[in-house]
């Protein structure tokens with residue numbers, strides 16, 4: 001029992017709404033208990049034969065204020081210790097069971113208790129026996145009035161008639177979500193609490209994909225006070241889109257929606273939990289927190305993002321498709337992990353951790369173009385008159401590049417670490433070198449007059465990252481020095497290290513005179529000599545492979561152990577990763593080292609797998625993504641090995657068969673054209689010549705506008721990574737909110753105010769909630785209704801160690817302090833993503849969408865989310 005001051009007798013009469021005397025019920029001490037006072041029958045099933053007064057009854061004085069119930073034991077042993085202050089904010093409800101039950105005031109209290117990780121609520125039912133039924137009902141009505149936000153004063157005559165009608169909720173349960181526990185948790189946790197909060201409900205189990213979407217399109221909404229999803233985020237995606245497909249979408253989308261987390265990611269539930277001020281938690285503690293907040297009933301506005309995707313390849317219509325998203329758009333690493341980790345679904349949320357490790361071990365990158373509109377730019381419709389010319393608000397990305405970057409947008413990326421110079425053909429090296437020399441001069445002049453400092457910061461971070469990698473290599477070398485058979489590798493290691501040290505030294509010397517220019521110097525040095533560059537790349541690939549190679553057995557053992565650990569307990573990511581990484585990260589003596597096997601004429605490395613994985617997990621490995629074409633290709637077999645024992649949602653089975661590897665790509669470069677390369681035509685049927693890719697053969701130095709017949713270079717809309725969710729075609733209402741910041745998907749975006757980055761990406765993530773999963777605090781600054789899309793993008797070149805650090809830090813939301821020039825976090829109001837790699841996965845709210853150009857715009861506060869008492873703009877439902 002939690003005894004707290006103040007003394008109820010010290011309350012001023014103006015604070016007290018009610019005061020009365022009660023006797024104990026049940027155990028006699030009325031101490032904490034987790035059973036209903038009417039047990040074993042549960043609330044409202046009281047046996048009249050039950051003894052109302054135990055042998056040693058206690059007496060209590062109860063005082064109700066606006067915020068608390070003060071409980072003072074009068075006998076036996078009155079005194080300071082016999083006081084309890086019960087905050088109304090921790091109650092979900094109260095009741096007065098009907099006759100023939102005794103006249104009881106029953107309080108349903110869910111105080112938060114500290115757990116090893118996060119908060120766990122514990123149900124406590126406290127029952128007090130009143131002198132009369134009228135008195136018990138008066139108290140029950142008073143407490144419920146306060147919980148429902150009814151205005152009361154000390155003069156109010158409390159009765160049931162003051163209470164608004166009980167709330168009615170439609171619960172939609174996906175019985176297959178997460179580990180398939182949704183129905184069980186309904187019985188054990190959700191329905192009992194909802195009943196205690198005096199909420200009436202209808203529960204519908206979904207039977208198939210899109211069932212919820214179809215239901216929501218048809219039902220009469222005024223009958224419901226809220227629609228609650230008992231599942232993962234995917235079912236809410238269906239509900240939101242079902243609401244937006246209704247002719248009355250404007251009212252429909254205002255119906256409060258809530259989520260009770262039973263999925264494996266539970267991103268929105270993680271955000272709700274976080275904004276309520278609770279520590280990160282998973283599984284039942286998270287469910288209890290969210291259910292508690294639902295019963296409290298606070299609602300606040302939530303932004304929705306309108307996403308326009310390319311048409312599905314097999315669809316009749318060639319028109320882009322529009323859908324509404326409440327959570328995220330992901331491309332590359334994040335969507336790959338989401339889709340590929342379906343095979344570990346039995347692990348619950350740990351599937352993402354395992355998926356992350358697997359994907360980090362076989363890292364891929366994707367060529368593409370990302371354009372976004374920063375939030376401070378006030379832009380009207382693209383058709384409207386352009387605003388007066390002013391300096392673009394594209395901050396550091398284009399700053400410092402004026403004059404350097406005339407038309408080819410992809411060069412702007414070099415300032416942020418994309419360093420596309422490294423992928424330039426040798427024939428272009430001289431011209432580039434001269435250009436850079438001139439730019440260096442310009443920068444020197446600018447540096448004398450002050451500058452942004454952004455470039456400098458990036459280069460330092462890059463140095464740090466290189467140093468860290470060298471430290472890792474050094475460790476590896478020193479470990480290897482114990483084994484004589486690997487002396488050649490040791491030499492390689494040292495050579496690579498010395499070369500790099502020299503290079504950093506050179507750069508720093510230059511920095512002594514030119515503060516802001518390190519990234520250019522770095523690039524300059526790198527492109528100094530094509531031969532040197534190549535050999536260094538080979539070395540680097542070798543070093544990197546050594547650093548991160550996991551031997552087959554070690555990996556499989558650790559995987560096995562990790563899986564066992566997962567089964568026992570769905571631990572937070574960091575514990576899981578430690579379990580996995582506690583295995584020595586050394587190559588097995590027998591296993592072939594992870595080396596460059598071959599290099600084709602285009603500079604594409606073919607590598608052996610870092611470890612002979614299950615063929616399903618075999619994937620690409622990047623040696624040194626900036627230097628040459630990043631991809632080497634290993635075909636990925638379809639996942640034949642799904643666990644058939646457990647019924648699975650159709651979409652999950654489909655996802656699990658995704659064949660999402662990028663194809664073998666020769667080194668690509670884009671022909672340059674004066675036309676702003678911001679149209680997504682690369683993947684549209686109306687592809688423009690300026691984006692036509694060309695093959696970089698040794699003899700082809702000039703861009704060819706013609707398409708190559710090679711299928712791997714086809715930029716027509718590619719097959720999606722896996723079969724897409726079959727959505728019945730529903731024509732959207734014509735008066736949906738317009739994406740006034742965006743032109744149609746097949747037209748170029750405005751050049752003014754937009755920022756475009758082109759290059760090789762490891763991931764692009766657009767998030768509008770604070771969490772990407774219940775334990776991934778990926779956008780700490782995000783609010784439900786901030787009117788912003790929070791973009792994180794990671795460019796190729798990032799080391800695996802840094803990427804892992806980034807995800808670790810994301811658990812605590814501290815990843816913005818992970819300094820790497822390859823990682824960027826920006827906010828925007830609209831963006832366009834144009835994948836230039838012909839294969840990959842794109843997800844919206846974790847659901848697969850057609851792979852191809854996609855664009856999105858935020859629509860602030862379009863919907864309403866049940867969040868409990870957190871936040872300021874709360875109305876009750």
Ligand SMILES: Nc1ncnc2c1ncn2[C@@H]1O[C@H](COP(=O)(O)OP(=O)(O)OP(=O)(O)O)[C@@H](O)[C@H]1O
Nearest residue numbers: 177178206207208232233234235263264265266649
């Ligand atoms: N009864 C059902 N049978 C098959 N599929 C269903 C059923 N109900 C819902 N679905 C679909 O299952 C997919 C996954 O659902 P959901 O996202 O809610 O769970 P999850 O994937 O376990 O959770 P999370 O997204 O948090 O990982 C959704 O695309 C949804 O449309």
